[in-house]
Amino acid sequence: MSSYVKIIYDRLDFIEFKQNLILLKQPQHKASVFYNLTLDDxxxxxxxxxxxxxxIRSGFRSSISDYETKLFEIWPPIKSYPSASTLVAKVLMSEDIFNSLFSSIN
Incomplete structure (x- = not known):
């Protein structure tokens, strides 16, 4: 795949990510923190x-806190959003992995 096509796919994924965040967020929460999210982030x-x-698919045992800790390291502003790790995981992970990881809070 050419680098130009990869950039287009990355940008499309980014747009879909932001759209899904808006659709899946809790109604009472503002998702404005994600406005400042860059493509690189x-x-x-x-x-x-x-x-x-x-x-997780290969059998590695992990927890919500492991995911959340690393997510906060990658992009610290996300800490200010309630249930950020759950929302991001719901948008990006496959449904079965999400359900197995977050089964205690679904």
């Missing part, structure tokens, strides 16, 4: 989430 979050998901 999103790509780091997406890549981390996919790696985390891959580890």
């Amino acid at each position: 999103f790509l780091k979050i997406r890549d981390f989430t996919f790696e985390f998901e891959s580890k």
Whole structure:
């Protein structure tokens, strides 16, 4: 895949991510913190989430706090959003991995 096509796919993923955040957030929460999220920050979050998901698929035991801690390291402003790790994971992870990881709060 050419670098130009990859950039287009990354930007499309970024737009879809922001759209899904708006659709899935709690009605009483403002998602304005995500306004300042850059494409580079999103790509780091997406890549981390996919790696985390891959580890879980291969049998690695992990917890919500492991995911959340690393997510906050990647992009600290997300700490100010209630249930940020749950929302980001719901948007980026496959449904089965999300449900297994977050089953205690679903």
